[in-house]
Amino acid sequence: MSYQKIIILGNLGDDVKQTFTPAGIAIAKFSVATSKKWKDQQGNAQEKTSWHRVVAFKKTAELCSQYLKKGSQVMIEGELQYGSYDKNGVTMYTTDVVAQNVQFIGSRTDKPQQPQQQQQQAYQPQQQQAYTQEDIPF
Numbered sequence: 660m661s662y663q664k665i666i667i668l669g670n671l672g673d674d675v676k677q678t679f680t681p682a683g684i685a686i687a688k689f690s691v692a693t694s695k696k697w698k699d700q701q702g703n704a705q706e707k708t709s710w711h712r713v714v715a716f717k718k719t720a721e722l723c724s725q726y727l728k729k730g731s732q733v734m735i736e737g738e739l740q741y742g743s744y745d746k747n748g749v750t751m752y753t754t755d756v757v758a759q760n761v762q763f764i765g766s767r768t769d770k771p772q773q774p775q776q777q778q779q780q781a782y783q784p785q786q787q788q789a790y791t792q793e794d795i796p797f
Contacts, residue, residue: 665756667711667735668764669693677724687720689713689727691735691756713737715758723761732764 669691676688694708713735715723727733737758743750 663738671731673729675724675727685720687715687723713756726763734762736760
């Protein structure tokens with residue numbers, strides 16, 4: 660038996676881009692930034708931001724497109740999917756997080772003292788479905 664899972668908590672870098680397959684399946688693509696902060700040996704604050712490409716399907720994709728926007732804070736649970744494509748004769752490699760669960764936490768503009776409506780809306784699919792490369796149009 661084997662298992663993989665990734666959890667990301669961060670903020671959207673841009674609005675969600677939604678498309679549909681020829682069969683009408685919704686696909687949402689967006690990027691999430693995560694940051695790591697530390698102090699170097701001289702005591703100076705350092706920060707490194709990593710960007711994660713996320714793709715969601717079906718109802719999860721529709722909800723992401725409806726409720727998420729640039730700056731929204733989300734927690735994504737999913738699995739990594741690796742791919743490649745040819746760009747002008749050069750093989751380019753990609754790593755995507757295929758979202759299985761998305762929790763809408765809030766946005767960077769939310770003030771901590773104000774209650775947040777719809778703070779944690781989550782959609783969990785009833786059953787896992789495997790997608791082949793032919794199902795994913797990128």
